[in-house]
Amino acid sequence: MLPYGRQSINDDDVAAVVEALRGDWLTIGPTVDRFEAALAALGGVPHAVSVTSGTAALHVAYHAAGIQPGDEVITTPLTFMATAAGAALLGAKIVFADVDPATGNLDPAAVAPLLTERTKVIAAVDYAGVPVDAPALRRLARDNGALFLQDAAHSVGGALDGQPVGSLADLTTYSFFPTKNLTTTEGGAVLTANPDLAARARRFHNQGFILPGETPRLDEGPWLREIVEFSLNYRLPDVWCALGLSQLRRLPEFVARRAALKARYDEALADLVDSHELVLPGTTDNASPAWHLYPLRVPAERRRAVFESLRSQGIGVQVNYLPVYWHPVFADLGYPRGLCPQAEAYYRCEISLPMWPGLTEANVAQVVDALRVALSV
Numbered sequence: 001m002l003p004y005g006r007q008s009i010n011d012d013d014v015a016a017v018v019e020a021l022r023g024d025w026l027t028i029g030p031t032v033d034r035f036e037a038a039l040a041a042l043g044g045v046p047h048a049v050s051v052t053s054g055t056a057a058l059h060v061a062y063h064a065a066g067i068q069p070g071d072e073v074i075t076t077p078l079t080f081m082a083t084a085a086g087a088a089l090l091g092a093k094i095v096f097a098d099v100d101p102a103t104g105n106l107d108p109a110a111v112a113p114l115l116t117e118r119t120k121v122i123a124a125v126d127y128a129g130v131p132v133d134a135p136a137l138r139r140l141a142r143d144n145g146a147l148f149l150q151d152a153a154h155s156v157g158g159a160l161d162g163q164p165v166g167s168l169a170d171l172t173t174y175s176f177f178p179t180k181n182l183t184t185t186e187g188g189a190v191l192t193a194n195p196d197l198a199a200r201a202r203r204f205h206n207q208g209f210i211l212p213g214e215t216p217r218l219d220e221g222p223w224l225r226e227i228v229e230f231s232l233n234y235r236l237p238d239v240w241c242a243l244g245l246s247q248l249r250r251l252p253e254f255v256a257r258r259a260a261l262k263a264r265y266d267e268a269l270a271d272l273v274d275s276h277e278l279v280l281p282g283t284t285d286n287a288s289p290a291w292h293l294y295p296l297r298v299p300a301e302r303r304r305a306v307f308e309s310l311r312s313q314g315i316g317v318q319v320n321y322l323p324v325y326w327h328p329v330f331a332d333l334g335y336p337r338g339l340c341p342q343a344e345a346y347y348r349c350e351i352s353l354p355m356w357p358g359l360t361e362a363n364v365a366q367v368v369d370a371l372r373v374a375l376s377v
Contacts, residue, residue, distance in 0.1 A: 001311075002366065004318040005179030005292075008254065008357045013246045020242035027237035035241035036189070038248050039174070042157070043166020043191040047198035050189045050236035050244075051205050054153045054175025057188035058086030060234060061171045062121065064190065064200040065147050067092045071120035076106040077323040078343045079125040083151050084324050087121065095119075096325055098340040102282035103127060104295065107342070108136040115144045122148050126155035126165065128293040128320075129181070129258070130283045134160055134168035147171060153188075156181045157255040158290035165290070166191045171201075179356070181254055181290050182247035184240040205234040257357040258291040261364065265294055265353060268368045276375045279349065293320055297349035298375070307351055309374035315367055318352040 020031055032050060039048035051057045067073065069091030075083055077096045084094045098110040104127035111122060122141045124132040134150060141148040150168055152158070153175035158165045166172045171194075176187035190201045203211055208231035210216060216226050236244075262281065272278050279297035283289055298306050310317045323343055325335035337344070353367055 001314050001316045002354055002363060003316040003356070004352050004354045005356045006358070007178035007183045008250070010250075012249075013243055016242045016246035017239060020239045023238070025238045027235060027239075029238040031238035031241045031245065032236060035236075035244045035248075038245060039166075039189050040191065042164065042248065042251075043172060044164045045167055045172075045191050045193040047193065047195065047201075048189050048191045049198065049201045049205055050187065050241060051234040052188070052236055053186045054173060054177060054180075054188040055082035055086065056205070056232075056234040057173035057175065057190050058082050058123075058151065059089060059232075060201045060205050061149055061173050061190045062087045062090055062092070063204045064192070064197045065121050065149065065171060066200075067120055070118065072116060072118040073121045073123055074111055074114050074119060075123040076125050076127075076343065077325055077340050078104050078127060078346055079151065079321055079324060080153070081324055081327060081329075083123055083125055084330070087123070092120070093118075094324075094330070096323075096335070096339050096343075098342045099127070099346060101342045101346060103130050103284065104343075104346050105130060105132045106137065108133055108140060110340075110342075111137065111140055115140065115146075119144055119146045121146055123151060124149070125151040125153070126158065128281055128295050129154045129158055129289045129291040130281075131155055131158050131160040131165055131168065131287050131289065133284075138169060141170070149173070153177075153180060154292035155290045157251045159288040161286045162288075167193070170194060171197060176244060176247075179292075181258070181292055182244065182251050184236065184244040184247070187236050187240050187244065189236075203229065204231045207231050207233050254357045255290045258355060259289070261355060261359055262289075262291045262294060264361070264364050265296075265368070268364065269296070269371070272372070272375065291355060294353040294355040295320060295350050296353055297346070298351060300345070300348040302375075303349055303351060305377060306371070306374040309377055310351070310370055313370040313373065315370045316354065319347070319350055320352050321347065323347055
C-alpha cells in the first residue's frame, strides 16, 4: 500500500539519534535548547517551547493564552480534533466558524459575527499547508481584546507575504508527527514573540516548576525546585530533539519537493478537472505553502466509490477531516450538523492523495493512473 504520508529518514538522521543516545543527556539536556533555538529562528520569533506532540502544543498554547471555563474560542471544524480539544480541556466553549471553500482555511468573514466579549482566542489552521489570512484574523482578535493562535501543524517551513509561519500570530503551534513536514517521531512546539506567553507555556510544559530567574517562595536549601501551578510533563527529550535538528537541516529540501509534487499532480490531473468535476487544491497569491496534503475534491456522491477503488488498487488515500463537531464528543454537547456549510461541503468531497518527499515520479504516475480507473468506475 502506497501511504498518503510518511517520514523521510536518512543516515544523517540516524547518526544524530545514535549520537544523542550515546551522550550524557537523554532528556532535559543541551540538545533541547539547540532545537528550540533553531525552531525560534525558523519561525522568526525569540521563543520556542518544544513539547511531546502537536496536541500537547495546542494544550500548552491555550493554557499560555489564559483560557478558563466560560471563555470562548473560535476555530475551524475542518481540522484534527486537537485544535478544539486543547481549549475544551481547559473549559472553553468552542465556537465553530466556516471556511473559505477555495483553501479550506478559516474565513475571517465567518469569524467576525461570532466574536463576543467572551472570545479569548481565534484559532486558525493552515489547512494542507496553505497559511491562513493571518493579518485579517490577528486584526479581528486584537480589536476584540483576544489572541490569535495559528495551528501550523501542516505548514512548518511555509510563509505569507515573505514572513515565516511562526511570526504571524500571537501563538503558533507546530506538529512533528511522522507524516508532517519534519518529524521528531512524535513532538511539537509553541512559538511566540511574547515573553509572558512563552513563560506560561514553558512552565506548563514542565510540570509547573518555577522558571530560572524567578524568586522562590520557600527556603529549603539548594535542592529546592518549587512547583507553583498544576501542570503536566510535556517535555520533548534530547533524543527526539536530535532527530528534529537533523530534520530541520533538510526542511528546505522537503518543502521544495512537496511543492514540486503538488505541481506535478496539478499538471497530471488538469485534463480530468472538467470531465470529472474535480477541484484541485487552492492557495492564495501571497502564500508560500509547505504542502502537507494534496486535498483533491471529487463529486460528493462519488467520493466513497473513488476512495474504495483507490484503496483496492494499493493507494493509501485518506480523508482530512470529518468536521470536528460531527464527532460524538461535540455532537453529544448539542452541536448540530449544518453549522458550517462550506466546511461540511469540503469534507464530503475531499480525498487526500499521497504526499511526502520520498514520493517518486513513478509513484505519482501510479496514483494518477489509479485515480483515472477509480473515476471511470
